[in-house]
Amino acid sequence: MxxxxxxxxxxxxxxxxxxxxxxxxxxxxxxxxxxxxxxxxxxxxxxxxxxxxxxxxxxxxxxxxxxxxxxxxxxxxxxxxxxxLKAFGSIEAVHSRSSTVQVGSEGESGEQEVTLFVGSGVPLAKLINYAQKNGYAGLEALTGIPGLMGGAIYMNAGSFGTEMMDVIISVAIMSKEGHLIILEKDKLDFSYRKSGLPGDSLILSANICLTKDDPDQIRKRGSEYLTKKKATHPLGELSAGCVFMNPEGNYAGRLIEEAGCKGMKSGDVEVSMIHANYFINKGGASCSDFIHLMKTVTEKVRKHSGVILKPEICIAGEI
Ligand SMILES: Cc1cc2nc3c(=O)[nH]c(=O)nc-3n(C[C@H](O)[C@H](O)[C@H](O)COP(=O)(O)OP(=O)(O)OC[C@H]3O[C@@H](n4cnc5c(N)ncnc54)[C@H](O)[C@@H]3O)c2cc1C
CATH class of the missing domain: 3.30.43.10 (Uridine Diphospho-n-acetylenolpyruvylglucosamine Reductase, domain 2)
Incomplete structure (x- = not known):
């Protein structure tokens, strides 16, 4: 056509x-x-x-x-x-309840949990900020993760022991045929950096459950996590986060560092000196530079430790 x-x-x-x-x-x-x-x-x-x-x-x-x-x-x-789906950007408190007794509308004392409806186009940082301001705890450890809600659910994004799956109640998806489907959490197959959703389904929104807490305490925890993350991850540089998944019981970053790959380059892509599982675009990098470095690092790690690293980043288009 x-x-x-x-x-x-x-x-x-x-x-x-x-x-x-x-x-x-x-x-x-x-x-x-x-x-x-x-x-x-x-x-x-x-x-x-x-x-x-x-x-x-x-x-x-x-x-x-x-x-x-x-x-x-x-x-x-x-x-x-x-x-x-960045236009799908609403956040709404839809339900608020006590773990012991129902006490009426949101904001009254005794309420422990809140259910938020979050559109897939909401930036994760905006959601975390909204939750903090309203005194809803549970997302603090994810502070500093960029991207949107739909991507965070699809990737089951996580940090410091918290993953998106920990707060999900249900996810609304549209199939590629255009059918709207609501999947409760027990119908999803979340695992490390995977939501188990069919690859061609589009996440429209999710209902998540957070716990009420003091906004100042939430802010304090969030900024502690961010300080830790900034000290150990190259957050200010051009990257796509972790390139490889952590193998069972180990860290990809540690294996890459032990294999002597820190600072290794292919074209304008470099293995970060701060966190070896981050590859940095130093300015004019291409996808083929990036793939070449992934292959070289995978081979060096295999030779050094016997571990075969699996990509975490999603690759789109013909390579
Ligand atoms: C500096 C930096 C730090 C990071 N730190 C972390 C970290 O600590 N922990 C962590 O887990 N990740 C981290 N990441 C990786 C990344 O930010 C997360 O995986 C994030 O959740 C991806 O969201 P996104 O919206 O950018 O998704 P995208 O990169 O746009 O997409 C990722 C995948 O999700 C799919 N997808 C996106 N939106 C939808 C949708 N609406 N419906 C269906 N599928 C969809 C895409 O098709 C693709 O397969 C980091 C990245 C950077 C650059």
């Missing part, structure tokens, strides 16, 4: 923005990645469903992304349609 005809079809009953040949490097924290054929920013579930119908009908490959903070995109770009 001609691009102009496709544009016309996609625009029918669609609220939101469409961009064509959009460079993915502008949507990833690594600042790497060629163009995607079409990028869509639907503003409501109906518009999302309508573009999914067109994608299905025309057999257009689908991709969904959030903040692009765990994403490595091919230099050749991505074929098909990339969907951003």
């Amino acid at each position: 001609r691009m102009a005809d496709l544009e016309h079809k996609l625009k029918q009953d669609f609220n939101g923005e469409l961009r064509f040949h959009e460079p993915m490097s502008e949507h990833t924290s690594l600042k790497i990645g060629g163009p995607v054929e079409v990028m869509a920013f639907p503003e409501d579930p109906l518009s999302l469903r309508n573009i999914l119908f067109v994608a299905n009908e025309e057999k257009i490959p689908l991709h969904v992304f959030g903040g692009g903070t765990n994403l490595l995109v091919s230099d050749k770009g991505i074929k098909g349609l990339a969907i951003s």
Whole structure:
């Protein structure tokens, strides 16, 4: 189908923005990645469903992304349609209850837990800030993790022993056929950096459960975690977070460091001197530089410790 005809079809009953040949490097924290054929920013579930119908009908490959903070995109770009749900940005307290007795509306004494409805486009940092201000505890250890709620759920993002799965009650998804499905936590298969969701489902929102606490105590804990994270992770540089998953009972960063890879380079990508499981774009890095360094590090670690590292970052497009 001609691009102009496709544009016309996609625009029918669609609220939101469409961009064509959009460079993915502008949507990833690594600042790497060629163009995607079409990028869509639907503003409501109906518009999302309508573009999914067109994608299905025309057999257009689908991709969904959030903040692009765990994403490595091919230099050749991505074929098909990339969907951003950043417009799905609401946070709402929907339910508040005591662990012993129901005591009425939110804010009254005796209430211990709150249920929040969080759209998949909410930046995790905004959610953590909202929770802190309102005295809702449970997310402090995730302070400093970039990206959006949908990505955090899909990746089961975690830090200092807390993972997204710890607070999830249910997740609302849209299947690629456009069906809206609510999955309770026991229907999800969360594990280390995995939500168990089908790869082609789009997370629209989640209900999460937090515990009421003193806002100052929450702020204090959050800033302690952030101080620890800043001391041990290169937060101010261009990265996609941890490149490899921690193998059972070990740390990928430690294995990479022990294999002598700290500071190793491929083109403009460097193994961080601060945290060896972070690869840094020093300015003009390409996806092929990054992949080359991943392969070299994997091989060095295998030779040194016998461990075969598995990628944590998501790779999109042909490499
Ligand atoms: C400096 C830095 C520090 C980091 N620290 C941590 C850390 O401590 N712990 C940690 O776990 N991670 C960390 N990360 C990695 C990353 O921030 C998290 O994995 C984050 O939750 C990814 O969210 P995102 O919105 O950026 O997802 P993206 O990178 O955009 O996408 C990641 C994956 O999720 C999928 N996805 C995104 N949105 C949706 C959706 N709405 N529906 C379905 N699938 C979706 C994408 O298809 C892709 O497969 C760090 C990254 C950086 C750059």
